[in-house]
Structure formats: structure tokens, C-alpha cells
Amino acid sequence: MKNKVIQVHPADNVLVALQDLRSGETIEWKDKTYLLLEDIPAKHKFTTAEIAAGGAVTMYGVLVALAKEDLPVGVRIATENVTHASGAYSLRERRTAWHTPEDAARWKERTFMGYHREDGSVGTANYWLVIPLVFCENRNVEVIREALQEELGYARPKKYHRFAQKLSDMYKSGKGAEQILEEDFEETAVSAGTTPLFKNIDGIKFLTHDGGCGGIRQDAQTLCALLAGYITHANVAGATILSLGCQNAQVAMLQEEIRKRSPQFSKPLYILEQQKIGTETNLVASAIRQTFAGLVKANELERKPAPISKLCIGLECGGSDGFSGISANPAIGYTSDLLVAAGGSVILSEFPELCGVEQELSDRCSTEEQARKFMQLMKTYNEKAEAAGSGFYMNPSPGNIKDGLITDAIKSAGAAKKGGTSPVTDVLDYPEKVTKPGLNLLCTPGNDVESTTAEVGSGATVVLFTTGLGTPTGNPIAPVVKLSTNTALYNRMPDIIDINTGTIIEGEETIEEAGERILEYVIQVASGEIKVSAVRNGQDDFIPWKRGVSL
Structure with missing residues (x-):
């Protein structure tokens, strides 16, 4: 060092x-x-x-x-x-002139191997979705999961079953609790199961949730909008939807949100309503039959070259520490600038973690309308939090504070580094879709999973997730690349961390060098050449935000 x-x-x-x-x-x-x-x-x-x-x-x-x-x-x-404490902010003259990174030119011709969709988008993966419109259908979704996952070759390895069986045998042989507690887990090679039946499909994902009814009607509309974002996503081949029939989140509402995002929507979409079909047996059997037929069609698509301008990267942090804002975050900020210069899209979210840098970001907005929208979203969000007795100042977690992020403004100033230095081309309110290349600001909570869920729903095909303390967060349909801010974490949790940026802290690498290394890695992930830890571990976190106060 x-x-x-x-x-x-x-x-x-x-x-x-x-x-x-x-x-x-x-x-x-x-x-x-x-x-x-x-x-x-x-x-x-x-x-x-x-x-x-x-x-x-x-x-x-x-x-x-x-x-x-x-x-x-x-x-x-x-x-x-x-x-x-954080500084005041106001609308003032914007500064959208931008110094393009010196090495940006050589990235413009780079390509990745992706799945080309009819709407012109290109996916980094090819998934089928099974989604309940209301929590009442969660059990039926689980029944479908049990029927399809293992049979089609997508079941996860039963890594710990042998260990549980060993402990069970010990108990049967008369061993007590103390002896069982002393038994070590020995990791042995575990078969991943059968080879997937469909070689061009990365998996079937089941997006269960606790919404769709109850609450307020706006919750149902927002949920349908988020689900529409996943159904129309570049990484998704098609979807099976289960509806009860009487819930707030109606099928027509979902179809309306799909049309907003994809007016010429043409993917296979199967919608089944239990109260019309009748028995659970008929519902589940029909869902399995139609899903299988959809998978046959989806499997016809193969990866083909695409310019990296077709990538949309979500920028996320969680379990942050005092090094986040000086290693991993500015490193992916440079990655962000390189992709923007190549014509790609990036998403910076977590609005509670932009507290204190509002002036800088509003000054970078391309239009006055965008600047006003960003400032209004920030003010409204903070006012709602304060009305509930918890402003942005309550954002740092105990782990953040222990590792040097003493105030929300310190945390936010470092978190904003993920967005690099490029102009803001659009400001989106959750769960709006990214439609413009460049840096997009998306209003989400600071909560890791809610924010990651939202970024992917808005179009992120890969997520860069920095962490200083270690967090296993993933997503059902987009690879979440984990970057450690320090080498100690990288060595301590190699099963969840993909990239180490502690090299910056140790003086072995510059921010720019790390940023380029990260973009090279992203291209390999986007091409299906690297399976990131969150995907290998089956970390399919999915939590819709209900637009309540969540920091």
C-alpha cells in the first residue's frame, strides 16, 4: 500500500x-x-x-x-x-458539456453475444417467467415450479442434503446434540442434475410476491407496471401469468402496462384465470402445458453479435463501507462513462442515497424539465420519510456506520460516484422504462433488493453491485455482478464476490484501469461466457416497492 x-x-x-x-x-x-x-x-x-x-x-x-x-x-x-447535514439545492444553469474518457473510442466497436428481440432490444440472457398477478396464486406457482424445474434440468444442486442426511443418521444412531454440533460440514462435488432440456434457455423464473390485492389501488397499478417491465424485458423470452380473477391487479391492467412499454409486443404470453378455469388441476395442467409449448418456441433463439450500445447496466450498492466511495463506486462510475460514450445506457437509482449531491446531479440534467423532475422527486421522497418520523438522515445502517459511513450525506456522496461524470439524459419515476441512451436517474429506495428489482424492471440487462461488507443480492433475470471495495472481503467471501477493487486502495491499480477491467468482465457476462456468483448460487431476489417509505 x-x-x-x-x-x-x-x-x-x-x-x-x-x-x-x-x-x-x-x-x-x-x-x-x-x-x-x-x-x-x-x-x-x-x-x-x-x-x-x-x-x-x-x-x-x-x-x-x-x-x-x-x-x-x-x-x-x-x-x-x-x-x-447536506447542502441546499436549486434550479440553476445546467452544465452538460462532458469530457469523454480518453480510451472511449476503442470501446465503440466492441460487441457481445446476445439474444436479439423483435423490438430491437438485445438480452444478455434468455429466461421464461411464471408470474402470479396476486399472492393468492403463489402456491400454484410453487406447484408448477416443483413440476418443471428438475424435470427440465433447471433444479439447483442439492448441496446440503447429504449433510442433513448425515446428521439424521447420527441422531438415529443415538448421538446427542453436542456431538451433532461438533460435526463439520464437508463440501463434496455435487451434481448439478440433468443437462437442461432447452440449450438456449437459461432457466424458468418464478416471481412470487405479496401484492396484487389489498392495500391501495395504486399499489396494484404499480405492481402491474413492474411486472410488465419484466415481461417486456430483453432478457425474457415469454411468460405464463396466473390470475385468480377478483384481485385489484386485473389482467387488463397488466396488458395496458405491457402496451405502454412495448406497443408491438409479440412474445409468447399465456394468461390463465383460476376462477374461470375452475379446478386447481385444470389450472396447473394448462399452465404447465402452455409453458412447455412456449419454451419450445423460445429455444429457437440463439445468441448473435450486438454492439455494446445495446447494453443497459444498473448501478447498485449494498452493505457499503468507508471504501465504497473511493474504490468500487468510482470504478464502476468510469465503466459507466465508457459505456455511455459507446452509446449504451446506465441506471443510477437509490434516491435516499443521493442526498447531498442533488445540486451536482440536477446541474448535469440535459433539460430543465428533467432537473425539476429530479429535484421534486427528491423533495417529495424526503418529505414523506420525515412525515413518517424518518428522513434521509436515517439511511445509514449500523453496518455502514461501523465501517465509516457516519452520515447519509457521506454515504450518498460516495454512492453517487457510481454514476460517473456523464450528463443525465433522463429522469424516471418508478417503475418507468429506460428509453434513452446515457445516464438515467431512477427513483427507488436505497434498499438493495427493492432497488435492484426496480432497475431490472426498468430495463437493466446487467447490474453492477458494489459492496464493502458483503451481500448476496441477486435478481431472477439479470446477472448481478458483485464487486468488493476491499481485498479482505474478496478473500473472505469468494463465493459471492466476482470482482475485487481493493486493488485501488492498495495502490496496485487506478480507478480508470479498474473501470476498463470491469467493462471487459461485463462483456463476457453479457455474452454468457461467465456465470456470476449470484446466478450460480440461485440468488433470485425479487421485492416490488409499494411506493411507501423505504430507505
């Missing part, structure tokens, strides 16, 4: 510890020295100037906190001595 600390922005009055620092240690940074008055754990920040009570703490060049008390030079900022 070349440096012990780093200053993220020249205007900052804090430095970030890149390793554990001890009280009494003298730190040198750019011809200045700082005496530490207490231990500074890696990922945390210490003051480089005296800050009076009520004074501003600045990081990433923006206001991120106010001091609760007088802070001398060399002390760690923590929840005990600072409180969340």
Missing part, C-alpha cells in the same frame, strides 16, 4: 484512513503533518483542521455533516461528535 490515508477532494477537511492508524501517530499528506489524538480504524475519517461546534465537515467537496462540539485536528469523526 503506497499511502496510509487519502483525501478524496481538495476542499475536504477530513482524510480517510486506508489502514488502521494509532493514537500518537504522525500522518503526512501533501507536505503537511497531522498528529492523531485517537485511534483511527481503516475506512474512518479524521479531521485535518479545527472545526468549531456547528461547523461544516466537508468530504467529496460537499457538506456531509456538522460538528456537535469543537473538534481539534486529528480526531475521528463519529456519530457522537457530528450530525448529518
Whole structure:
């Protein structure tokens, strides 16, 4: 490691510890020295100037906190001595001029092997969906899953069954709880089951949920819009829909939302209504028969070359730490800029985690209308949170705080780095669809799964997900690439992490070099050459947002 600390922005009055620092240690940074008055754990920040009570703490060049008390030079900022604060924002002259990355030109001719759809979109995968319109149909969906998954070769390996059987045998032989607790799990090679029957279909995904009825009517409309986003998605070949019949989320509502997103929709779509069909046997048998016929048709499609301008990448973070905003997030921000320069699309979401950088993002909006929409969405969201007794300031989780993200503004300023530096070409309210190339802002919660679910529903065909603490989040239809912010995490959780950007912290790689490495990896994932950890692990997280307060 070349440096012990780093200053993220020249205007900052804090430095970030890149390793554990001890009280009494003298730190040198750019011809200045700082005496530490207490231990500074890696990922945390210490003051480089005296800050009076009520004074501003600045990081990433923006206001991120106010001091609760007088802070001398060399002390760690923590929840005990600072409180969340963020700068005001307003509509002003926009700056959409953009310095294209120097290496952008060579990416414009790059291609990936994808599934070409009739509407002109290109998928990175080819899935069939089975979806209930209401939670009442979840059980029938599970019955269909049991019937199809293993028979068609899509069942997951029974990795832990042998272990459970071993413990069962121990109990039968008279062993007690203490002996069972001492038994180690030994991972052995487990067959993945039969070869999939359909070579060009990546799997059948079952999107069960707890919505479709009850709540308010707007919940049903929003759910149908999200489901329509998945049905019309480039990674989806077709879908089977189960409806009870009397629920708020009516079939006509779903069909309307599909037409909004794809006026010439032509994928196989089978809709079955239980109250019209009658018996469960007839419903399930019909669903299996029609789904199988749809799979036969979907299997005819094969991967073909497509320009990377056809990619749409979702940008996500979860289990963030104090390194997120200086390694993984800016790295995928550079990846984002390269893809935008090549004509592709990216999605930056998690609006509670854009608190404090509203001015920068609104200034980057291509039109005044977009800037106004973004600011209004941010204000409305925060007001609803405050009305419920929890503003954006409540966003950092205990894990975030423990690892150096003391306030929401610190977390947000680092999270926004995922969006790179390109202009904002569109601002979308959940669950609107991406229709323009470039950087799109999508209103979603900061919750990992709700936000990832939304990004894919809006069109993301690959998701880049940064994490400093480790999180297994995935998605049913889009590969979620996990990037660790630090090498220790990469080594500790190799079963869920795909890419390590701790190399940036250690001085082995620049942000630009990491960003290019990530884009190369994305192209391989998009071409089906690499199966990411979330896909291998069957991490099919799907949680629709009901537009309530979720941070």
C-alpha cells in the first residue's frame, strides 16, 4: 500500500484512513503533518483542521455533516461528535458539456453475444417467467415450479442434503446434540442434475410476491407496471401469468402496462384465470402445458453479435463501507462513462442515497424539465420519510456506520460516484422504462433488493453491485455482478464476490484501469461466457416497492 490515508477532494477537511492508524501517530499528506489524538480504524475519517461546534465537515467537496462540539485536528469523526447535514439545492444553469474518457473510442466497436428481440432490444440472457398477478396464486406457482424445474434440468444442486442426511443418521444412531454440533460440514462435488432440456434457455423464473390485492389501488397499478417491465424485458423470452380473477391487479391492467412499454409486443404470453378455469388441476395442467409449448418456441433463439450500445447496466450498492466511495463506486462510475460514450445506457437509482449531491446531479440534467423532475422527486421522497418520523438522515445502517459511513450525506456522496461524470439524459419515476441512451436517474429506495428489482424492471440487462461488507443480492433475470471495495472481503467471501477493487486502495491499480477491467468482465457476462456468483448460487431476489417509505 503506497499511502496510509487519502483525501478524496481538495476542499475536504477530513482524510480517510486506508489502514488502521494509532493514537500518537504522525500522518503526512501533501507536505503537511497531522498528529492523531485517537485511534483511527481503516475506512474512518479524521479531521485535518479545527472545526468549531456547528461547523461544516466537508468530504467529496460537499457538506456531509456538522460538528456537535469543537473538534481539534486529528480526531475521528463519529456519530457522537457530528450530525448529518447536506447542502441546499436549486434550479440553476445546467452544465452538460462532458469530457469523454480518453480510451472511449476503442470501446465503440466492441460487441457481445446476445439474444436479439423483435423490438430491437438485445438480452444478455434468455429466461421464461411464471408470474402470479396476486399472492393468492403463489402456491400454484410453487406447484408448477416443483413440476418443471428438475424435470427440465433447471433444479439447483442439492448441496446440503447429504449433510442433513448425515446428521439424521447420527441422531438415529443415538448421538446427542453436542456431538451433532461438533460435526463439520464437508463440501463434496455435487451434481448439478440433468443437462437442461432447452440449450438456449437459461432457466424458468418464478416471481412470487405479496401484492396484487389489498392495500391501495395504486399499489396494484404499480405492481402491474413492474411486472410488465419484466415481461417486456430483453432478457425474457415469454411468460405464463396466473390470475385468480377478483384481485385489484386485473389482467387488463397488466396488458395496458405491457402496451405502454412495448406497443408491438409479440412474445409468447399465456394468461390463465383460476376462477374461470375452475379446478386447481385444470389450472396447473394448462399452465404447465402452455409453458412447455412456449419454451419450445423460445429455444429457437440463439445468441448473435450486438454492439455494446445495446447494453443497459444498473448501478447498485449494498452493505457499503468507508471504501465504497473511493474504490468500487468510482470504478464502476468510469465503466459507466465508457459505456455511455459507446452509446449504451446506465441506471443510477437509490434516491435516499443521493442526498447531498442533488445540486451536482440536477446541474448535469440535459433539460430543465428533467432537473425539476429530479429535484421534486427528491423533495417529495424526503418529505414523506420525515412525515413518517424518518428522513434521509436515517439511511445509514449500523453496518455502514461501523465501517465509516457516519452520515447519509457521506454515504450518498460516495454512492453517487457510481454514476460517473456523464450528463443525465433522463429522469424516471418508478417503475418507468429506460428509453434513452446515457445516464438515467431512477427513483427507488436505497434498499438493495427493492432497488435492484426496480432497475431490472426498468430495463437493466446487467447490474453492477458494489459492496464493502458483503451481500448476496441477486435478481431472477439479470446477472448481478458483485464487486468488493476491499481485498479482505474478496478473500473472505469468494463465493459471492466476482470482482475485487481493493486493488485501488492498495495502490496496485487506478480507478480508470479498474473501470476498463470491469467493462471487459461485463462483456463476457453479457455474452454468457461467465456465470456470476449470484446466478450460480440461485440468488433470485425479487421485492416490488409499494411506493411507501423505504430507505
